[in-house]
Amino acid sequence: MSENETRRFLKLLFTSNEAKLGLVIVLVFLATALLVAIAGKSILPYNPIQQNVGPVLAAPSLQHLFGTDNLGRDVFSRIVFATPNALIVSVTVIASAFIVGIFLGCVAGFWSGILDEILMRSTDVIFAVPALILAMSIAVILGPGLINMMYALMIIWWPPYARLARGEALRVSQRNFIEVAKTSGIKTFTILRRHIIPNILSPLLAYATLDIGTVVVVYAGLSYLGLSVQPPTPDWGGMVSSYQDYLVSAPWLPLFPAAIIAAVVIGFSLLGNGLRDAIESRNIS
Amino acid sequence: MNFITFILRRLGLAIFVLLGVTLITFTLSHLVSNNPLVAWLGRAASNPQLAALYVQKYHLDSPLYVQFGYYISGLLHGDLGFSVFKGEPVSEALIQTLPFTLQIAFFAILLTLGIGIPLGVLSARYNHTAIDYGITGFYLAGIASPYFLLALFLLVILTYTLHLLPSGGALSPGVPPPIPITNFQLIDSLIEGRWSTFLDGLVHLVMPSLALALGIFGYITRVLRASILDVLHTNYIRTARAKGVDENTLFFKHALRNASIPVVTLASIVVTWLVTGTLFVEAIFAYPGVGQYAVQALSNLDYPSLMAITLAFAVIIVLSNLVADILYAVVDPEIRLQ
Numbered sequence: 001m002s003e004n005e006t007r008r009f010l011k012l013l014f015t016s017n018e019a020k021l022g023l024v025i026v027l028v029f030l031a032t033a034l035l036v037a038i039a040g041k042s043i044l045p046y047n048p049i050q051q052n053v054g055p056v057l058a059a060p061s062l063q064h065l066f067g068t069d070n071l072g073r074d075v076f077s078r079i080v081f082a083t084p085n086a087l088i089v090s091v092t093v094i095a096s097a098f099i100v101g102i103f104l105g106c107v108a109g110f111w112s113g114i115l116d117e118i119l120m121r122s123t124d125v126i127f128a129v130p131a132l133i134l135a136m137s138i139a140v141i142l143g144p145g146l147i148n149m150m151y152a153l154m155i156i157w158w159p160p161y162a163r164l165a166r167g168e169a170l171r172v173s174q175r176n177f178i179e180v181a182k183t184s185g186i187k188t189f190t191i192l193r194r195h196i197i198p199n200i201l202s203p204l205l206a207y208a209t210l211d212i213g214t215v216v217v218v219y220a221g222l223s224y225l226g227l228s229v230q231p232p233t234p235d236w237g238g239m240v241s242s243y244q245d246y247l248v249s250a251p252w253l254p255l256f257p258a259a260i261i262a263a264v265v266i267g268f269s270l271l272g273n274g275l276r277d278a279i280e281s282r283n284i285s
Numbered sequence: 286m287n288f289i290t291f292i293l294r295r296l297g298l299a300i301f302v303l304l305g306v307t308l309i310t311f312t313l314s315h316l317v318s319n320n321p322l323v324a325w326l327g328r329a330a331s332n333p334q335l336a337a338l339y340v341q342k343y344h345l346d347s348p349l350y351v352q353f354g355y356y357i358s359g360l361l362h363g364d365l366g367f368s369v370f371k372g373e374p375v376s377e378a379l380i381q382t383l384p385f386t387l388q389i390a391f392f393a394i395l396l397t398l399g400i401g402i403p404l405g406v407l408s409a410r411y412n413h414t415a416i417d418y419g420i421t422g423f424y425l426a427g428i429a430s431p432y433f434l435l436a437l438f439l440l441v442i443l444t445y446t447l448h449l450l451p452s453g454g455a456l457s458p459g460v461p462p463p464i465p466i467t468n469f470q471l472i473d474s475l476i477e478g479r480w481s482t483f484l485d486g487l488v489h490l491v492m493p494s495l496a497l498a499l500g501i502f503g504y505i506t507r508v509l510r511a512s513i514l515d516v517l518h519t520n521y522i523r524t525a526r527a528k529g530v531d532e533n534t535l536f537f538k539h540a541l542r543n544a545s546i547p548v549v550t551l552a553s554i555v556v557t558w559l560v561t562g563t564l565f566v567e568a569i570f571a572y573p574g575v576g577q578y579a580v581q582a583l584s585n586l587d588y589p590s591l592m593a594i595t596l597a598f599a600v601i602i603v604l605s606n607l608v609a610d611i612l613y614a615v616v617d618p619e620i621r622l623q
Contacts, residue, residue, distance in 0.1 A: 258430070
């Protein structure tokens, strides 16, 4: 995209207020995650792991924005401290799915035939099991922990990307300029790199933005089930499950981390929807 | 392609997919450790007699592909392995728990359609008004909520604040469960003629199924809204309008009927969400279905149960996709030609 085109695209994207709201949420999330990852615990109001920094089960107040938990830990600091993990998990899983998807999708779409058939049927199989259930089965075999959970997610996350890339590769490779390139003796790899991949990037990117929300939800689900970071390190899903026992006396405890997850998901889906619409209307105009 | 060929092709694909899933569960149970006995028996694997029995029963001394063959044939005979933690065959545990989950799923689907369709119609009818934006915000919040948020939220509001509904379980304490005939508690209590038990069971189903429905109805609303708006711009609606058909007849009789067809394609998303959601909802509401069984199996590292549950969920999803595909082909003949 030239600079002019980029400007027009951004204008298209931000005509919608929803996309703007999405971008704001996503930026806050990214900034928080990066800040905590770089500066560590020192920028938080309280040490997220230290107990008794305040009274036990205190209601939200100015001292403790989201209240304190059963061990007197500051819930706000704990939620903020868990942000980098959510970012790392979602970015790693999406990036690996993206790369694997493009690779497999191009191979299947460009050469078709038996490879294509094998790939499509294996995606059918993986689609038959809900992502969270399959990731859970794999993660439990690998053993609990953030890294193993990420492996489990990476193993199962690529199929929609491969399908999307395959469809686009198939579509693009039937166009005339690819035929011309093929007959004029340009190497297949060069055709893929120069013509096919750039053409399939934008729909995949829009899908990936939407999909980050899904990764965050599934990640939260798995860590709720105890398959991610182990206590006392805070983790959104894990906080919900351990605070659930205080639902009667301190309902804000499990509800705050759960609502934060929802907010991040909403941010990415609003931005993703905006991106998709902008790409579609750019293609039409 | 005629209709029979279409169904046969879909059926073939479904069988292939299920075979693929068994390959995954088989591989996973062999990856637990070098010795699959540990996976299946847990600590009991150190008992030599039991171990020998298992090696013989599951042909663990044969090559892997032979074991896979025996695994499939076992599955076809209803042998899903033995759950050490439950102390009974996995198939038995599934027969006990699956009806509870199907009860929740049934009501969750009713609620999903009951909330999703009217809201979709409303937001299309009042397109780009405050009503439309309000509904959009409502369903976005539902879709974005992690599986456990809605359940916890409903608990806080409906149970702990308003004291309207029980906090969990399938029946109130002290209410004896009906004699199991079909294993569906609601049906069994009706067979016995115990209305109070039936109603008690129903009351306990409200929150779990509502928690699931609130998370998924948004997909129905979104697709129905878009589809109605598409249909309203077609020529036959314009013609009908030009002929003087009044707006309400136009909307409800002509547009809505055709706009409902794409909703069928959501069956896969809805069922997948329900299946995943039961894990969390049943655990939170202490509802004795497959979801709670899965969570217990997880914390007890009961691999045979986990693999069987994964497989059972896949069967549910593949079957409902098959039904949805066939239904779609019935309402939209164009699909069969593709």
